[in-house]
Amino acid sequence: MKPSWTLLLGLYPFAAGAMGVNLFFASLIGSWLGWPVLTPWHSALGGLVIGLPATYSFACHITRLMEQADKS
Structure with missing residues (x-):
């Protein structure tokens, strides 16, 4: 099942920020x-x-967890 737009929009600022920080520190290591x-x-x-695919993959993971919780 695809994640909802509200979940994607809610997660995107956090994923974009995390990816920006990771990219900066990766460039420092580089x-x-x-x-x-x-x-x-x-x-x-x-x-x-880079935050776009990270958001989508994490939202898919959260959606799978919500479906598992609904089955229980």
Whole structure:
């Protein structure tokens, strides 16, 4: 079953923020290999993009858990 739009819209700000922070810290770790460090603005923009599939996958997981709880 597909997740509802309200669940997706409720989770998206948290997923986008988490992905932005993870992207920034990943770029800091990548700096040990000589890669450039992303600015916080670039990390936030990347988090907005990467947050979409993260939101959808987590919402699907939450929907499956709700269906299991309904069966019990």
